[in-house]
Amino acid sequence: xxxxKLKTPxxxxxxxxxxxVKEGLGPLKNFYDKVLEDAEWGEKTWEKTESKMxxxxxxxxxEKANLKPEDMNYIFAGDLLNQCIASSxxxxxxxxxxxxxxxxxxxxxxxxxxxxxxxxxxxADYAVAVTSSHFCTAERQYRQPLEYGGQRxxxxxxxxxxxxxxxxxxxxxxxxxxxxxxxxxxxxxxxxNNMGAAMAPAAIDTLTAHFKDTGRTPDFYxxxxxxxxxxxxxxxxxxxxxxxxxxxxxxxxxxxxMVFDLEKQDMHAGGSGCGxxxxxxxxxxxxxxxxxxxxxxxxxxxGALLSPTSTLQGETIPGIAHAVAISREVD
Amino acid sequence: MTNKEYIDYVNKKTPNSKILKxxxxxxxxxxxxxxxxxxxxxxxxxxxxxSVEDAKTAVPITMVFLGALFTGxxxxxxxxxxxxxxxxxPITGFANSIVSPAMEFKREGLVLGLGAKMFTVAGxxxxxxxxxxxxxxxxxxxxxxxx
Amino acid sequence: MAYLGSFIVGGILCAIAQILIxxxxxxPARILVLYVVAGTVLGALGLYDIIERVGHAGATVPLMxxxxxxxxxxxxxxxxxxxxxxxxxxxxxxxxGITASILFGFLIALxxxxxxxx
Numbered sequence: 196x197x198x199x200k201l202k203t204p205x206x207x208x209x210x211x212x213x214x215x216v217k218e219g220l221g222p223l224k225n226f227y228d229k230v231l232e233d234a235e236w237g238e239k240t241w242e243k244t245e246s247k248m249x250x251x252x253x254x255x256x257x258e259k260a261n262l263k264p265e266d267m268n269y270i271f272a273g274d275l276l277n278q279c280i281a282s283s284x285x286x287x288x289x290x291x292x293x294x295x296x297x298x299x300x301x302x303x304x305x306x307x308x309x310x311x312x313x314x315x316x317x318x319a320d321y322a323v324a325v326t327s328s329h330f331c332t333a334e335r336q337y338r339q340p341l342e343y344g345g346q347r348x349x350x351x352x353x354x355x356x357x358x359x360x361x362x363x364x365x366x367x368x369x370x371x372x373x374x375x376x377x378x379x380x381x382x383x384x385x386x387x388n389n390m391g392a393a394m395a396p397a398a399i400d401t402l403t404a405h406f407k408d409t410g411r412t413p414d415f416y417x418x419x420x421x422x423x424x425x426x427x428x429x430x431x432x433x434x435x436x437x438x439x440x441x442x443x444x445x446x447x448x449x450x451x452x453m454v455f456d457l458e459k460q461d462m463h464a465g466g467s468g469c470g471x472x473x474x475x476x477x478x479x480x481x482x483x484x485x486x487x488x489x490x491x492x493x494x495x496x497x498g499a500l501l502s503p504t505s506t507l508q509g510e511t512i513p514g515i516a517h518a519v520a521i522s523r524e525v526d
Numbered sequence: 527m528t529n530k531e532y533i534d535y536v537n538k539k540t541p542n543s544k545i546l547k548x549x550x551x552x553x554x555x556x557x558x559x560x561x562x563x564x565x566x567x568x569x570x571x572x573x574x575x576x577s578v579e580d581a582k583t584a585v586p587i588t589m590v591f592l593g594a595l596f597t598g599x600x601x602x603x604x605x606x607x608x609x610x611x612x613x614x615x616p617i618t619g620f621a622n623s624i625v626s627p628a629m630e631f632k633r634e635g636l637v638l639g640l641g642a643k644m645f646t647v648a649g650x651x652x653x654x655x656x657x658x659x660x661x662x663x664x665x666x667x668x669x670x671x672x673x
Numbered sequence: 674m675a676y677l678g679s680f681i682v683g684g685i686l687c688a689i690a691q692i693l694i695x696x697x698x699x700x701p702a703r704i705l706v707l708y709v710v711a712g713t714v715l716g717a718l719g720l721y722d723i724i725e726r727v728g729h730a731g732a733t734v735p736l737m738x739x740x741x742x743x744x745x746x747x748x749x750x751x752x753x754x755x756x757x758x759x760x761x762x763x764x765x766x767x768x769x770g771i772t773a774s775i776l777f778g779f780l781i782a783l784x785x786x787x788x789x790x791x
Contacts, residue, residue, distance in 0.1 A: 660760065
C-alpha cells in the first residue's frame, strides 16, 4: 500500500500564492495574492527574491488563517536551489520548527504530505507547507546564463516564478484525506529538455497506485492535476492511463499547461518548477474548491530528480510523483 | 513496457524542431551578420587605409565588441531565439558566450564570479582550438618540410 | 560581389550548424568546438583559403575562421621560428580576437546586468 487514509482528515485552513511577471500575464492571473512587477522585487539577487516570495507566501497564508508564526508546530519547505537556500533563507526569521525538503518540482506535494501526517497523527496542531521556484535562479542553476543566445527545443519547459504556501490544521473544510507517496521511477529518458516525458512514468505509477489503493476511479474527482509535466507529459499520462483502464480525458490537466497560455506566451511545452503546481494549487484550485466548483481534487506533484552533474555525466532522469487527495466533505 | 519501448514512444510523441524554418532563419541572419563584418572590412580599408591583414584583425575585434554590447543590452538573446545557429556560429556568438556568464555571475563577486565564470561556455573553444593548432604546428614542423 | 559571397558562405556555415543542432542534439558549445577544430584542419590543409576567396567575411566572421587563423598563425610561426613557433603561433595570430573578447566581456559585464525574460 502506497496510500494512507488520514485517521483524522486534515484541514487546509488557508493558502496563499505570489507569482512572477510572466505568470501574472497568464490565464490564472486573477487567482494570485500578488503578482510581481519585475524579477527582482527590490532585491539585489534573484535568490533573495525567491526567498522573499516564500516569506510572503507563508506570512500571507498565516494572515488569512488568522494565525501567527508561533502557533505553527512545523514548517515543511523546499525549493530547487543548491542546499535549498531559498527556503532556509526565506524562512529563517519566522522561527517556526523547520524541515528542509528536496523533492525537485514535487516539493509542494511532498511538503503537504508530511505536514498532513504530522497534523493528522496529533503531533502538530498546525503545520505549514511551502515551496518556490524562480525562473532566473533555476536557469543559472540548471541551464545557461540568461543573456546566452540559445534556442529552446519544442519540448523545453519554462520554470515558473512563484511561491505557494498552505496552512494545515484541523476542524474545517476543505480536507486532505489521502496521501499516496511515490516511488522513484526511471524509464531511461536522459534529455534534460524533455522533463515531462521523464516524469510522466512516475505520475502514472503514483496515480495508478492511488486508484488501486483507494478503490476510487478517476471520475470520483472533479479535477486531477499533475505538477509540471507540460504538454508532452500530459498527453503521455492520458494515453498510458487509458491503456491501464483509467479514463482521465475529461477531468485531468497539468499545471504546466494551465499556468501559461502556451501558444500566446510562446511557452513551448509549458511551465515547470516547484512554483508551477504551488501557485496553481494555492491560487486557482483552492479558490475553486472554496467556491464549491470543485469538490474532490487529486493533485500530484511531479519531480525530476536530476542535477546538472548527473546530466553532464550522461545519467538518465529519475522521476517522482506524490499525490494528495482533497475533498470538501468527509463522511 | 520496457525502457526502450518507452523511449521510442516518447521520441514519436515529442515534436521535432522546425528544422526548415530554423535553418532558413539561421542562414539569413547568420549571412547578414557576416555582411556586417564585410562592411566593416571595407570601411577600415577605405577609410583608414588598413592593409588586408590588419583589417582581418580589426573586423573580429569589432564584431566581438558588437556581440558583447548587444548581449549587454539584452538584445542578443532575443535575436538568437529566431536565429539559432545564425547567432552562435559568427564570432559575435563567441562574444555572447563570454559576456553572458560574466554578467550572470557578477553577483558572486568580480574575481570568483565574473572573472572565473567568463569562459564556462567559451573555454572549450580555446582549449580545443589552441590544442588543434599545436597539433597542426607539430605536424607541419616534423613532416611539413618534407612535402 | 563580396557581400553576396559573405551572405551565402556565412549563411551556409550557420545553416549547417543549425541542422546539426536540430538533428543530432549536439549542444551549441559542442558545435563551436567542432567548428573551430574543423577550421583549424581546413586551414592547415589550405582548403579554407578557397572558402575565404569566395566568402570573404562570410568565411572570416564565423568561428571556423578563428580556427583558420590559428592554423595559419602556427604554420607561419613554425616557418619563422621553428619548434617554438608551435607554441606561439596560434595565439599570436588570434591575439586580437581573444583580447577583445576578454576586455569587452569584462567591461560589458561590469556595466550591464542580465534581465529577466518575459
